[in-house]
Amino acid sequence: MDVRERVQSMVAEKLGKVAQDLPLDLNLHTLDWDSLDLLELVVDLEEEFDITVSDERFGKCETINDLTEMISAVMQE
Numbered sequence: 001m002d003v004r005e006r007v008q009s010m011v012a013e014k015l016g017k018v019a020q021d022l023p024l025d026l027n028l029h030t031l032d033w034d035s036l037d038l039l040e041l042v043v044d045l046e047e048e049f050d051i052t053v054s055d056e057r058f059g060k061c062e063t064i065n066d067l068t069e070m071i072s073a074v075m076q077e
Helices: 003-015 035-049 055-059 064-076
Strands: none
Touching: 003 035, 003 064, 035 064, 055 064
16 A cells, blocks of 8 residues: 555545545545644554654645655655
8 A cells, every 4th residue: 555545544534434535635624623633643644654744744734645745755854
């Protein structure tokens, strides 16, 4: 499973949806999540990919695709 599939799957799991049903351009800010939900997602992503994501970097991510690109970039650093 590549980075995109793993991120898409993790977001889908939090939403109680099937990963394939989530578009990559799904705007994360339109979801009915509170700050705790977003924090949990960040922690889960950091654990899954063994990375550390700054609040600033995560704040710039608006879509699943943005998350995927950010995580790939952090993994290459």
